Amino acid sequence: MSTAAGFPTASEALPAWRSPAAWTKAADIVAVLIALSLPWSTSLVGIFGAVFVVVVAPTLDLKSFLQSLKRPISAMPIALFVLAVVGMLWSDAAWGARTYAVSPTAKLLVLPFLLYHFERSTRGMWVFAAFLISCTLLMVMSWLVFLQPGLSLKPPVDAERGIFVKNYIDQSQEFALCAVALAYPIVMLVRARKFALAGLLVAIALSFFVNMTFVIVSRTALVTVPVMFAVFALLHLRWSSILIIVAAAAVLAAVAWQTSPQLRSTAETFTRDYRLYMEQNAPTSIGLRLEYWRKSLGFFAAAPLIGHGTGSTRGLFELVATKGSYQATSDVIGNPHNQTLNVAVQWGIVGVVILFAIWFWHLRLFRGEGLVNWIGLLVVVQNIFTSLFNSHIFDFHEGWMYVLGVGVAGGMVLKAKSDGAARKPVSSVTP
Numbered sequence: 251m252s253t254a255a256g257f258p259t260a261s262e263a264l265p266a267w268r269s270p271a272a273w274t275k276a277a278d279i280v281a282v283l284i285a286l287s288l289p290w291s292t293s294l295v296g297i298f299g300a301v302f303v304v305v306v307a308p309t310l311d312l313k314s315f316l317q318s319l320k321r322p323i324s325a326m327p328i329a330l331f332v333l334a335v336v337g338m339l340w341s342d343a344a345w346g347a348r349t350y351a352v353s354p355t356a357k358l359l360v361l362p363f364l365l366y367h368f369e370r371s372t373r374g375m376w377v378f379a380a381f382l383i384s385c386t387l388l389m390v391m392s393w394l395v396f397l398q399p400g401l402s403l404k405p406p407v408d409a410e411r412g413i414f415v416k417n418y419i420d421q422s423q424e425f426a427l428c429a430v431a432l433a434y435p436i437v438m439l440v441r442a443r444k445f446a447l448a449g450l451l452v453a454i455a456l457s458f459f460v461n462m463t464f465v466i467v468s469r470t471a472l473v474t475v476p477v478m479f480a481v482f483a484l485l486h487l488r489w490s491s492i493l494i495i496v497a498a499a500a501v502l503a504a505v506a507w508q509t510s511p512q513l514r515s516t517a518e519t520f521t522r523d524y525r526l527y528m529e530q531n532a533p534t535s536i537g538l539r540l541e542y543w544r545k546s547l548g549f550f551a552a553a554p555l556i557g558h559g560t561g562s563t564r565g566l567f568e569l570v571a572t573k574g575s576y577q578a579t580s581d582v583i584g585n586p587h588n589q590t591l592n593v594a595v596q597w598g599i600v601g602v603v604i605l606f607a608i609w610f611w612h613l614r615l616f617r618g619e620g621l622v623n624w625i626g627l628l629v630v631v632q633n634i635f636t637s638l639f640n641s642h643i644f645d646f647h648e649g650w651m652y653v654l655g656v657g658v659a660g661g662m663v664l665k666a667k668s669d670g671a672a673r674k675p676v677s678s679v680t681p
Contacts, residue, residue, distance in 0.1 A: 273308045278373040280305050281364070281658065285381040288650055289388045289424050290415055295650055299360050306363050309370075318366050322611040323660060327358035330593075330604050334560050337597050341559025351561035351584075351596070354644035357653050364657025365664065374662040377654070378625060382432075385424045386454060388414065389461050392421065396465045412465035419640070420647040422462060422471035427632055427651065429458035430478040434624040474635045481631055482624075539587050539639065545570055546591040550598070557598035566595065585644070589637035592644060605643075609634055615660050622666070626659030 280302045287294035318324060334355040338348040368374045395402045396412035404413050413421060432455040439448035462471065549558060549566050558566060564584035571582050586592055593601040609630060616626035633642050633652045642648035 324362035337560035343561035347561035368661025542586040629655030
Protein backbone atom coordinates (compact mmCIF):
# COMPACT_ATOMS: atom_id res chain seq x y z
CA MET A 251 0.00 0.00 0.00
CA SER A 252 0.94 3.66 -0.44
CA THR A 253 0.03 6.74 1.49
CA ALA A 254 -2.77 9.02 0.31
CA ALA A 255 -0.18 11.38 -1.19
CA GLY A 256 1.19 8.54 -3.33
CA PHE A 257 4.44 8.02 -1.39
CA PRO A 258 5.49 4.46 -0.43
CA THR A 259 5.06 3.38 3.16
CA ALA A 260 8.05 2.55 5.33
CA SER A 261 7.53 -1.18 4.76
CA GLU A 262 7.50 -0.65 0.98
CA ALA A 263 10.54 1.62 1.00
CA LEU A 264 12.67 -0.70 3.12
CA PRO A 265 13.22 -3.38 0.43
CA ALA A 266 14.52 -0.69 -1.93
CA TRP A 267 17.14 0.29 0.63
CA ARG A 268 18.15 -3.37 0.81
CA SER A 269 18.34 -3.72 -2.97
CA PRO A 270 21.93 -4.22 -4.25
CA ALA A 271 20.88 -2.62 -7.56
CA ALA A 272 19.83 0.57 -5.76
CA TRP A 273 23.10 0.74 -3.82
CA THR A 274 25.08 0.01 -6.99
CA LYS A 275 23.41 2.90 -8.81
CA ALA A 276 23.99 5.17 -5.81
CA ALA A 277 27.69 4.24 -5.84
CA ASP A 278 27.85 5.02 -9.58
CA ILE A 279 26.36 8.45 -8.93
CA VAL A 280 28.83 9.17 -6.12
CA ALA A 281 31.73 8.18 -8.40
CA VAL A 282 30.39 10.58 -11.02
CA LEU A 283 30.25 13.30 -8.36
CA ILE A 284 33.91 12.65 -7.51
CA ALA A 285 34.81 13.08 -11.17
CA LEU A 286 32.73 16.24 -11.53
CA SER A 287 34.17 17.87 -8.39
CA LEU A 288 37.82 16.83 -8.87
CA PRO A 289 38.80 19.78 -11.14
CA TRP A 290 37.11 22.27 -8.84
CA SER A 291 37.23 21.25 -5.18
CA THR A 292 39.44 19.44 -2.69
CA SER A 293 36.98 19.10 0.18
CA LEU A 294 34.17 17.73 -2.00
CA VAL A 295 36.42 15.03 -3.41
CA GLY A 296 37.42 13.93 0.08
CA ILE A 297 33.78 13.86 1.20
CA PHE A 298 32.52 11.99 -1.87
CA GLY A 299 35.43 9.54 -1.63
CA ALA A 300 34.40 8.58 1.90
CA VAL A 301 30.73 8.45 0.88
CA PHE A 302 31.61 6.12 -2.01
CA VAL A 303 33.14 3.55 0.35
CA VAL A 304 30.07 3.75 2.62
CA VAL A 305 27.64 3.37 -0.28
CA VAL A 306 29.56 0.47 -1.85
CA ALA A 307 29.72 -1.45 1.45
CA PRO A 308 26.14 -2.85 1.25
CA THR A 309 26.86 -4.27 -2.23
CA LEU A 310 29.95 -6.21 -1.17
CA ASP A 311 29.98 -9.96 -1.17
CA LEU A 312 32.49 -10.29 1.65
CA LYS A 313 34.11 -13.49 0.45
CA SER A 314 34.44 -12.21 -3.11
CA PHE A 315 35.73 -8.81 -1.97
CA LEU A 316 38.36 -10.31 0.33
CA GLN A 317 39.44 -12.55 -2.53
CA SER A 318 39.81 -9.50 -4.79
CA LEU A 319 42.14 -7.88 -2.25
CA LYS A 320 44.67 -10.65 -2.90
CA ARG A 321 45.19 -9.45 -6.47
CA PRO A 322 48.39 -7.38 -6.79
CA ILE A 323 46.46 -4.46 -8.34
CA SER A 324 44.67 -4.08 -4.99
CA ALA A 325 47.19 -5.59 -2.58
CA MET A 326 50.10 -3.32 -3.52
CA PRO A 327 48.30 0.01 -2.84
CA ILE A 328 47.10 -1.39 0.49
CA ALA A 329 50.65 -2.51 1.27
CA LEU A 330 51.98 1.03 0.75
CA PHE A 331 49.41 2.40 3.19
CA VAL A 332 50.24 -0.30 5.74
CA LEU A 333 53.96 0.46 5.35
CA ALA A 334 53.26 4.14 6.01
CA VAL A 335 51.39 3.24 9.20
CA VAL A 336 54.05 0.79 10.41
CA GLY A 337 56.78 3.25 9.41
CA MET A 338 55.67 5.58 12.18
CA LEU A 339 57.30 3.20 14.65
CA TRP A 340 60.92 3.95 13.64
CA SER A 341 60.49 7.61 12.75
CA ASP A 342 62.08 10.35 14.88
CA ALA A 343 59.52 12.95 13.76
CA ALA A 344 56.87 14.32 16.07
CA TRP A 345 53.73 12.19 16.17
CA GLY A 346 51.75 14.94 14.51
CA ALA A 347 54.16 14.87 11.56
CA ARG A 348 53.99 11.08 11.39
CA THR A 349 50.20 10.90 11.25
CA TYR A 350 50.11 13.79 8.76
CA ALA A 351 52.50 11.88 6.48
CA VAL A 352 50.24 8.81 6.52
CA SER A 353 47.23 10.73 5.17
CA PRO A 354 48.48 11.03 1.53
CA THR A 355 48.50 7.23 1.29
CA ALA A 356 44.97 6.83 2.68
CA LYS A 357 43.32 7.58 -0.68
CA LEU A 358 44.90 4.37 -2.01
CA LEU A 359 42.46 2.42 0.17
CA VAL A 360 39.59 3.60 -2.05
CA LEU A 361 41.20 1.95 -5.08
CA PRO A 362 40.22 -1.66 -4.22
CA PHE A 363 36.61 -0.55 -3.69
CA LEU A 364 36.55 1.18 -7.10
CA LEU A 365 38.06 -1.88 -8.81
CA TYR A 366 35.55 -4.20 -7.14
CA HIS A 367 32.56 -1.97 -7.84
CA PHE A 368 33.25 -1.20 -11.51
CA GLU A 369 34.01 -4.86 -12.18
CA ARG A 370 30.26 -5.25 -11.61
CA SER A 371 28.82 -1.90 -12.68
CA THR A 372 27.92 -0.98 -16.26
CA ARG A 373 28.23 2.80 -15.78
CA GLY A 374 31.97 3.34 -15.74
CA MET A 375 31.88 5.55 -18.83
CA TRP A 376 29.63 7.94 -16.91
CA VAL A 377 32.61 8.75 -14.69
CA PHE A 378 34.99 9.47 -17.58
CA ALA A 379 32.37 11.55 -19.40
CA ALA A 380 31.75 13.54 -16.21
CA PHE A 381 35.46 14.26 -15.80
CA LEU A 382 35.82 15.39 -19.43
CA ILE A 383 32.78 17.66 -19.17
CA SER A 384 33.99 19.14 -15.89
CA CYS A 385 37.49 19.81 -17.28
CA THR A 386 36.00 21.37 -20.41
CA LEU A 387 33.96 23.74 -18.26
CA LEU A 388 37.07 24.59 -16.25
CA MET A 389 38.93 25.30 -19.49
CA VAL A 390 36.18 27.73 -20.53
CA MET A 391 36.38 29.33 -17.09
CA SER A 392 40.16 29.59 -17.44
CA TRP A 393 39.76 31.64 -20.61
CA LEU A 394 37.21 33.90 -18.91
CA VAL A 395 39.56 34.46 -15.95
CA PHE A 396 42.45 35.11 -18.32
CA LEU A 397 40.38 37.83 -20.02
CA GLN A 398 38.83 39.09 -16.77
CA PRO A 399 41.08 38.24 -13.76
CA GLY A 400 38.53 39.61 -11.29
CA LEU A 401 36.45 36.44 -11.79
CA SER A 402 39.10 34.24 -10.17
CA LEU A 403 38.91 32.87 -6.64
CA LYS A 404 42.73 32.93 -6.50
CA PRO A 405 45.18 35.79 -5.76
CA PRO A 406 45.93 38.21 -8.64
CA VAL A 407 49.20 36.49 -9.58
CA ASP A 408 47.26 33.28 -10.33
CA ALA A 409 44.23 35.04 -11.78
CA GLU A 410 46.36 36.72 -14.42
CA ARG A 411 47.48 33.27 -15.54
CA GLY A 412 43.94 31.98 -16.07
CA ILE A 413 43.62 30.06 -12.80
CA PHE A 414 40.10 30.03 -11.36
CA VAL A 415 40.64 27.44 -8.61
CA LYS A 416 43.54 25.31 -7.35
CA ASN A 417 46.80 25.88 -9.27
CA TYR A 418 48.35 25.74 -12.71
CA ILE A 419 50.02 22.35 -12.12
CA ASP A 420 46.70 20.62 -11.31
CA GLN A 421 44.98 22.39 -14.19
CA SER A 422 47.71 21.40 -16.66
CA GLN A 423 47.55 17.77 -15.53
CA GLU A 424 43.81 17.63 -16.15
CA PHE A 425 43.93 19.37 -19.52
CA ALA A 426 46.84 17.25 -20.75
CA LEU A 427 45.16 14.01 -19.69
CA CYS A 428 41.87 14.89 -21.38
CA ALA A 429 43.48 16.17 -24.58
CA VAL A 430 45.68 13.12 -25.10
CA ALA A 431 42.97 10.65 -24.01
CA LEU A 432 40.73 12.00 -26.79
CA ALA A 433 43.27 10.88 -29.41
CA TYR A 434 42.00 7.29 -29.32
CA PRO A 435 38.27 7.96 -29.87
CA ILE A 436 39.14 10.56 -32.53
CA VAL A 437 41.15 8.01 -34.53
CA MET A 438 38.45 5.35 -34.12
CA LEU A 439 35.71 7.76 -35.23
CA VAL A 440 37.70 8.84 -38.28
CA ARG A 441 38.24 5.21 -39.26
CA ALA A 442 34.49 4.65 -38.86
CA ARG A 443 33.90 7.76 -41.04
CA LYS A 444 31.96 9.50 -38.26
CA PHE A 445 33.53 12.83 -39.07
CA ALA A 446 31.07 15.13 -37.27
CA LEU A 447 31.61 13.57 -33.84
CA ALA A 448 35.36 13.24 -34.50
CA GLY A 449 35.46 16.94 -35.37
CA LEU A 450 33.76 17.84 -32.09
CA LEU A 451 36.31 15.87 -30.09
CA VAL A 452 39.17 17.40 -32.11
CA ALA A 453 37.83 20.87 -31.28
CA ILE A 454 37.72 20.02 -27.56
CA ALA A 455 41.23 18.53 -27.58
CA LEU A 456 42.66 21.49 -29.46
CA SER A 457 40.95 23.85 -27.03
CA PHE A 458 42.84 22.24 -24.15
CA PHE A 459 46.14 22.55 -26.02
CA VAL A 460 45.47 26.15 -27.05
CA ASN A 461 44.74 27.03 -23.44
CA MET A 462 48.01 25.42 -22.31
CA THR A 463 49.86 27.21 -25.10
CA PHE A 464 48.55 30.74 -24.64
CA VAL A 465 47.31 30.89 -21.04
CA ILE A 466 49.37 28.71 -18.70
CA VAL A 467 51.10 25.32 -18.73
CA SER A 468 53.26 23.60 -16.15
CA ARG A 469 56.73 22.49 -17.13
CA THR A 470 55.84 18.98 -15.99
CA ALA A 471 53.00 18.84 -18.52
CA LEU A 472 55.27 20.32 -21.17
CA VAL A 473 57.67 17.39 -20.73
CA THR A 474 55.13 14.59 -20.34
CA VAL A 475 52.62 15.39 -23.12
CA PRO A 476 55.06 14.32 -25.88
CA VAL A 477 55.71 11.08 -23.95
CA MET A 478 51.98 10.32 -23.76
CA PHE A 479 51.53 11.01 -27.46
CA ALA A 480 54.50 8.77 -28.25
CA VAL A 481 52.88 5.93 -26.30
CA PHE A 482 49.65 6.41 -28.24
CA ALA A 483 51.41 6.52 -31.60
CA LEU A 484 53.44 3.37 -30.95
CA LEU A 485 50.38 1.44 -29.78
CA HIS A 486 47.69 2.55 -32.18
CA LEU A 487 49.15 4.08 -35.38
CA ARG A 488 50.97 2.82 -38.44
CA TRP A 489 54.49 4.11 -39.11
CA SER A 490 53.31 6.16 -42.10
CA SER A 491 50.71 7.85 -39.90
CA ILE A 492 53.31 8.45 -37.18
CA LEU A 493 55.62 10.22 -39.62
CA ILE A 494 52.80 12.43 -40.91
CA ILE A 495 51.71 13.32 -37.35
CA VAL A 496 55.29 14.04 -36.26
CA ALA A 497 55.71 16.40 -39.21
CA ALA A 498 52.38 18.11 -38.47
CA ALA A 499 53.23 18.35 -34.77
CA ALA A 500 56.60 19.92 -35.59
CA VAL A 501 54.87 22.56 -37.71
CA LEU A 502 52.26 23.27 -35.03
CA ALA A 503 54.97 23.44 -32.34
CA ALA A 504 56.93 25.93 -34.43
CA VAL A 505 53.83 28.08 -34.91
CA ALA A 506 52.98 27.88 -31.20
CA TRP A 507 56.56 28.80 -30.30
CA GLN A 508 56.49 31.88 -32.50
CA THR A 509 53.03 33.06 -31.47
CA SER A 510 52.98 32.26 -27.73
CA PRO A 511 55.18 34.35 -25.40
CA GLN A 512 53.86 32.27 -22.50
CA LEU A 513 55.12 29.03 -24.05
CA ARG A 514 58.55 30.49 -24.84
CA SER A 515 58.85 31.94 -21.35
CA THR A 516 57.98 28.59 -19.74
CA ALA A 517 60.49 26.68 -21.86
CA GLU A 518 63.27 29.25 -21.44
CA THR A 519 63.04 29.04 -17.65
CA PHE A 520 64.63 25.56 -17.82
CA THR A 521 68.08 26.83 -18.82
CA ARG A 522 67.81 30.12 -16.90
CA ASP A 523 66.83 28.43 -13.63
CA TYR A 524 69.58 25.84 -13.95
CA ARG A 525 72.24 28.47 -14.65
CA LEU A 526 71.20 30.63 -11.68
CA TYR A 527 71.28 27.62 -9.38
CA MET A 528 74.71 26.46 -10.50
CA GLU A 529 76.31 29.91 -10.50
CA GLN A 530 74.61 31.63 -7.57
CA ASN A 531 72.96 28.87 -5.51
CA ALA A 532 69.72 30.68 -6.31
CA PRO A 533 66.47 29.01 -5.13
CA THR A 534 64.96 28.66 -8.62
CA SER A 535 62.36 26.01 -9.38
CA ILE A 536 64.80 23.68 -11.13
CA GLY A 537 67.60 24.52 -8.71
CA LEU A 538 65.48 23.63 -5.70
CA ARG A 539 64.45 20.32 -7.26
CA LEU A 540 68.07 19.41 -7.94
CA GLU A 541 68.94 20.33 -4.38
CA TYR A 542 66.05 18.26 -2.97
CA TRP A 543 67.10 15.25 -5.05
CA ARG A 544 70.77 15.51 -4.13
CA LYS A 545 70.02 15.66 -0.41
CA SER A 546 67.33 12.96 -0.62
CA LEU A 547 69.77 10.54 -2.23
CA GLY A 548 72.07 11.16 0.74
CA PHE A 549 69.23 10.49 3.20
CA PHE A 550 68.38 7.28 1.35
CA ALA A 551 72.02 6.12 1.39
CA ALA A 552 72.08 6.60 5.18
CA ALA A 553 69.10 4.26 5.73
CA PRO A 554 68.65 2.22 2.54
CA LEU A 555 66.58 -0.74 3.75
CA ILE A 556 63.57 0.68 5.62
CA GLY A 557 64.31 4.42 5.49
CA HIS A 558 64.03 6.98 8.25
CA GLY A 559 60.35 6.41 8.97
CA THR A 560 57.05 8.07 8.18
CA GLY A 561 57.12 11.86 8.32
CA SER A 562 60.89 12.09 8.74
CA THR A 563 61.67 14.07 5.57
CA ARG A 564 61.26 17.61 6.87
CA GLY A 565 63.38 16.95 9.94
CA LEU A 566 66.18 15.56 7.78
CA PHE A 567 66.15 18.65 5.56
CA GLU A 568 66.26 20.87 8.65
CA LEU A 569 69.42 19.12 9.86
CA VAL A 570 71.38 19.79 6.65
CA ALA A 571 70.01 23.24 5.74
CA THR A 572 72.58 26.02 5.51
CA LYS A 573 72.06 29.05 7.71
CA GLY A 574 71.89 32.66 6.64
CA SER A 575 70.25 34.24 3.59
CA TYR A 576 67.70 32.23 1.63
CA GLN A 577 69.46 30.06 -0.95
CA ALA A 578 68.75 26.70 -2.58
CA THR A 579 70.81 24.88 0.05
CA SER A 580 68.92 26.54 2.91
CA ASP A 581 65.42 25.46 1.83
CA VAL A 582 63.54 23.05 4.10
CA ILE A 583 60.75 20.89 2.72
CA GLY A 584 58.80 17.75 3.55
CA ASN A 585 58.42 16.64 -0.07
CA PRO A 586 61.48 16.16 -2.33
CA HIS A 587 59.34 16.57 -5.47
CA ASN A 588 60.03 13.08 -6.75
CA GLN A 589 57.73 10.19 -5.89
CA THR A 590 60.46 7.56 -5.73
CA LEU A 591 62.70 9.67 -3.48
CA ASN A 592 59.74 10.63 -1.29
CA VAL A 593 59.12 6.94 -0.66
CA ALA A 594 62.83 6.00 -0.45
CA VAL A 595 63.68 8.55 2.25
CA GLN A 596 60.83 7.39 4.49
CA TRP A 597 60.67 3.63 3.83
CA GLY A 598 63.82 2.71 1.93
CA ILE A 599 64.12 -0.07 -0.61
CA VAL A 600 61.04 -1.80 0.82
CA GLY A 601 58.89 1.21 -0.03
CA VAL A 602 60.41 1.67 -3.48
CA VAL A 603 59.74 -1.97 -4.36
CA ILE A 604 56.08 -1.58 -3.37
CA LEU A 605 55.76 1.70 -5.30
CA PHE A 606 57.24 0.20 -8.48
CA ALA A 607 55.05 -2.88 -8.02
CA ILE A 608 51.97 -0.64 -7.99
CA TRP A 609 52.96 0.94 -11.28
CA PHE A 610 53.98 -2.40 -12.82
CA TRP A 611 50.77 -4.25 -12.00
CA HIS A 612 48.58 -1.33 -13.06
CA LEU A 613 50.45 -1.00 -16.36
CA ARG A 614 50.04 -4.73 -16.87
CA LEU A 615 46.31 -4.46 -16.24
CA PHE A 616 45.83 -2.20 -19.28
CA ARG A 617 47.63 -4.23 -21.94
CA GLY A 618 44.57 -4.78 -24.13
CA GLU A 619 42.86 -2.83 -26.89
CA GLY A 620 39.96 -0.41 -26.62
CA LEU A 621 39.16 2.99 -25.16
CA VAL A 622 39.01 1.87 -21.53
CA ASN A 623 42.44 0.22 -21.71
CA TRP A 624 43.80 3.37 -23.33
CA ILE A 625 42.42 5.63 -20.60
CA GLY A 626 43.77 3.41 -17.83
CA LEU A 627 47.18 3.10 -19.49
CA LEU A 628 47.39 6.84 -20.01
CA VAL A 629 46.54 7.57 -16.37
CA VAL A 630 49.36 5.28 -15.21
CA VAL A 631 51.88 6.54 -17.78
CA GLN A 632 51.14 10.16 -16.92
CA ASN A 633 51.52 9.47 -13.21
CA ILE A 634 54.84 7.65 -13.65
CA PHE A 635 56.44 10.40 -15.72
CA THR A 636 55.06 13.36 -13.78
CA SER A 637 56.21 11.63 -10.59
CA LEU A 638 59.78 12.22 -11.77
CA PHE A 639 59.23 15.88 -10.89
CA ASN A 640 56.54 15.66 -8.21
CA SER A 641 55.07 13.21 -5.69
CA HIS A 642 51.93 12.71 -7.72
CA ILE A 643 50.58 9.66 -5.95
CA PHE A 644 50.80 11.45 -2.61
CA ASP A 645 49.65 14.87 -3.92
CA PHE A 646 45.93 15.21 -3.33
CA HIS A 647 44.72 16.18 -6.77
CA GLU A 648 46.96 14.04 -8.96
CA GLY A 649 46.68 11.16 -6.50
CA TRP A 650 42.91 11.18 -6.81
CA MET A 651 43.20 11.37 -10.60
CA TYR A 652 45.24 8.18 -10.38
CA VAL A 653 42.93 6.40 -7.92
CA LEU A 654 39.78 7.29 -9.83
CA GLY A 655 41.21 6.61 -13.29
CA VAL A 656 42.83 3.28 -12.44
CA GLY A 657 39.94 2.18 -10.22
CA VAL A 658 37.19 2.82 -12.76
CA ALA A 659 39.10 1.75 -15.88
CA GLY A 660 40.61 -1.25 -14.09
CA GLY A 661 37.22 -2.44 -12.91
CA MET A 662 35.80 -2.08 -16.42
CA VAL A 663 38.70 -4.05 -17.90
CA LEU A 664 38.24 -6.83 -15.33
CA LYS A 665 34.52 -6.92 -16.11
CA ALA A 666 35.16 -7.20 -19.84
CA LYS A 667 37.58 -10.08 -19.23
CA SER A 668 35.16 -11.93 -16.96
CA ASP A 669 32.26 -11.37 -19.38
CA GLY A 670 34.41 -12.63 -22.24
CA ALA A 671 35.41 -15.70 -20.27
CA ALA A 672 31.75 -16.39 -19.41
CA ARG A 673 30.72 -16.21 -23.10
CA LYS A 674 33.55 -18.49 -24.24
CA PRO A 675 32.20 -21.97 -25.05
CA VAL A 676 33.45 -24.79 -22.89
CA SER A 677 35.61 -27.11 -25.00
CA SER A 678 34.74 -30.72 -24.91
CA VAL A 679 37.15 -33.05 -23.21
CA THR A 680 37.89 -36.37 -24.84
CA PRO A 681 38.19 -39.12 -22.26
